Amino acid sequence: xxxxxxxxxxQKALLGGTAAAALAAVVGCFLVLRVQAFAAEAxxxxxxxxxxxxxxxxxxxxxGMIVFSLLSALGLGALGERARGRSVEIxxxxxxxxxxxxxxxSIYTRTSARHSNAGVSILFGSILSVQPADLYRMLACxxxxxxxxxxxxxxxxxxxxxxxxxxxxxxxxxxxxxVFLLVLALAAAACTFVVGVLLASALxxxxxxxxxxxxxxxxxxxxxxxxxxxxxxxxxxxVSFAGPWRHPPIGxxxxxxxxxxxxxxxxxxxxxxxxxxxxxxxxxxxxxxERSA
Amino acid sequence: xxxxxxxxxxxxxxxxxxFAAVVAAVSGYFLISRGLTFAGHALPNIGFAGAAxxxxxxxxxxxxxxxxxxxxxxxxxxxxxxxxxxDVAIxxxxxxxxxxxxxxxTLxxxxxxxxxxxxFGNILGISAQAVTVTAVASGLILxxxxxxxxxxxxxxxxxxxxxxxxxxxxxxxxLFMAIIAVTISLSIQVMGALLVFTLLVGPAAxxxxxxxxxxxxxxxxxxxxxxxxxxxxxxxxxSGRLPVSFFIATLSFLVYLxxxxxxxxxxxxx
Numbered sequence: 275x276x277x278x279x280x281x282x283x284x285q286k287a288l289l290g291g292t293a294a295a296a297l298a299a300v301v302g303c304f305l306v307l308r309v310q311a312f313a314a315e316a317x318x319x320x321x322x323x324x325x326x327x328x329x330x331x332x333x334x335x336x337x338g339m340i341v342f343s344l345l346s347a348l349g350l351g352a353l354g355e356r357a358r359g360r361s362v363e364i365x366x367x368x369x370x371x372x373x374x375x376x377x378x379x380s381i382y383t384r385t386s387a388r389h390s391n392a393g394v395s396i397l398f399g400s401i402l403s404v405q406p407a408d409l410y411r412m413l414a415c416x417x418x419x420x421x422x423x424x425x426x427x428x429x430x431x432x433x434x435x436x437x438x439x440x441x442x443x444x445x446x447x448x449x450x451x452x453v454f455l456l457v458l459a460l461a462a463a464a465c466t467f468v469v470g471v472l473l474a475s476a477l478x479x480x481x482x483x484x485x486x487x488x489x490x491x492x493x494x495x496x497x498x499x500x501x502x503x504x505x506x507x508x509x510x511x512x513v514s515f516a517g518p519w520r521h522p523p524i525g526x527x528x529x530x531x532x533x534x535x536x537x538x539x540x541x542x543x544x545x546x547x548x549x550x551x552x553x554x555x556x557x558x559x560x561x562x563x564e565r566s567a
Numbered sequence: 568x569x570x571x572x573x574x575x576x577x578x579x580x581x582x583x584x585x586f587a588a589v590v591a592a593v594s595g596y597f598l599i600s601r602g603l604t605f606a607g608h609a610l611p612n613i614g615f616a617g618a619a620x621x622x623x624x625x626x627x628x629x630x631x632x633x634x635x636x637x638x639x640x641x642x643x644x645x646x647x648x649x650x651x652x653x654d655v656a657i658x659x660x661x662x663x664x665x666x667x668x669x670x671x672x673t674l675x676x677x678x679x680x681x682x683x684x685x686x687f688g689n690i691l692g693i694s695a696q697a698v699t700v701t702a703v704a705s706g707l708i709l710x711x712x713x714x715x716x717x718x719x720x721x722x723x724x725x726x727x728x729x730x731x732x733x734x735x736x737x738x739x740x741x742l743f744m745a746i747i748a749v750t751i752s753l754s755i756q757v758m759g760a761l762l763v764f765t766l767l768v769g770p771a772a773x774x775x776x777x778x779x780x781x782x783x784x785x786x787x788x789x790x791x792x793x794x795x796x797x798x799x800x801x802x803x804x805x806s807g808r809l810p811v812s813f814f815i816a817t818l819s820f821l822v823y824l825x826x827x828x829x830x831x832x833x834x835x836x837x
Contacts, residue, residue, distance in 0.1 A: 311654045373816025523670060
């Protein structure tokens with residue numbers, strides 16, 4: 275146990291995992307509130323294109339992820355409020371990003387036999403082979419994103435829960451949604467780097483969704499979400515490093531724990547109180563745009 | 568160039584891709600109209616876990632694919648209509664399934680190329696038998712959609728009214744997800760689990776922007792789907808060894824973008 279803590283690989287994984295999980299848990303609360311789980315999914319796939327593109331150019335995948343996802347956040351921001359709940363548009367961006375990623379990957383794996391497993395590590399995470407430089411970049415991104423989120427916390431919360439009233443009260447809803455997309459882009463890059471493109475939502479969506487199922491108070495949701503996220507990450511690392519039975523891959527133990535935490539919270543939340551009615555107008559707006567899209 | 572089109576594996580590729588494109592275009596139209604885009608993204612990834620599990624157990628990946636996509640599809644059909652809960656629940660299930668897929672992939676020490684084939688598609692490795700299976704399954708799905716066409720359309724666009732008129736809305740939604748699951752399983756051979764979504768959503772998304780009438784939209788969607796896969800295969804063959812799925816995804820995005828930006832229907836919806 276203590277020997278584990280002093281191992282270099284474990285320390286780096288623990289540090290990177292903790293930073294990504296904490297950032298993702300906070301960002302995830304707003305994601306759930308703004309019904310943007312699918313947009314988060316798109317950012318992960320954009321990170322796939324970024325990571326494979328950067329590998330092709332001989333750069334660190336993390337840099338590619340950050341650059342691609344920040345650029346796409348600006349692009350989606352240009353669509354403004356329209357991007358909200360518009361799953362078809364998001365889906366088209368996502369599939370194009372995946373297509374690009376597949377192209378880059380197929381070229382990259384052909385350049386050298388050593389690259390043949392690059393796909394797996396990008397899709398399912400590479401926390402064990404993380405370079406110190408990338409770790410620092412990730413910590414810096416996380417700090418910037420959290421500071422930005424803290425700076426806009428109150429208006430963002432207002433705009434997320436009730437955009438119509440927020441706009442009427444003079445809150446810059448559109449600018450806030452761009453800021454949030456940029457923060458989301460950084461969080462998606464950090465999570466994708468730790469657990470991979472396909473499993474990033476285990477850190478980004480599951481903890482916040484579990485917290486939102488148990489409580490509706492904003493502060494409590496965020497605290498609970500961070501607690502869930504850290505538990506999932508630490509327990510997942512521990513199971514994969516020290517657990518019995520052939521050391522399951524980290525991506526699996528994290529995503530399995532995430533699923534478990536969400537299932538328990540969803541069942542407990544359903545039993546504990548009458549079902550929450552989401553804000554009327556928000557719900558209608560989302561559905562209306564889904565239908566007509 | 569034309570000689571290449573006579574090679575048996577190219578013929579198989581074109582045939583399978585055409586069947587998959589037609590079925591995906593038709594069911595994709597309903598998928599979009601029902602606001603289930605996210606589910607269309609999640610199901611193939613869940614299917615990947617099933618396929619990886621089947622490879623681990625030494626059986627044909629297709630069976631695992633069917634079992635997992637149909638199971639997840641029925642689950643999606645049953646869970647609530649509230650989009651907030653639904654998307655989150657689908658997302659968590661998808662992540663869990665992908666984690667399982669990773670576990671199976673790690674446990675499976677044999678030839679990993681089969682698993683890669685599921686993720687990225689293996690359009691040039693389609694056997695004559697697979698072409699037949701795809702043709703039969705496509706015919707079945709199209710027949711089922713044709714039979715259910717009116718109630719399915721009704722329950723898609725106005726569920727409360729359909730329910731009031733005695734249409735079994737819940738049953739239809741479960742049946743529909745089973746149809747989507749089979750469509751995905753067929754299309755995975757062509758596009759791979761990561762990009763099946765493109766075949767499902769791309770043509771239908773453009774078609775719904777171009778025409779309003781459901782029948783016309785479905786026909787346009789089929790036309791676009793066929794054009795994408797044929798052009799995609801042609802471009803991939805011409806380019807050497809670049810992946811077909813990349814060309815199909817890029818074509819469908821490049822056609823969608825101007826339509827989305829110029830379509831007058833976009834203003835209505837906003």
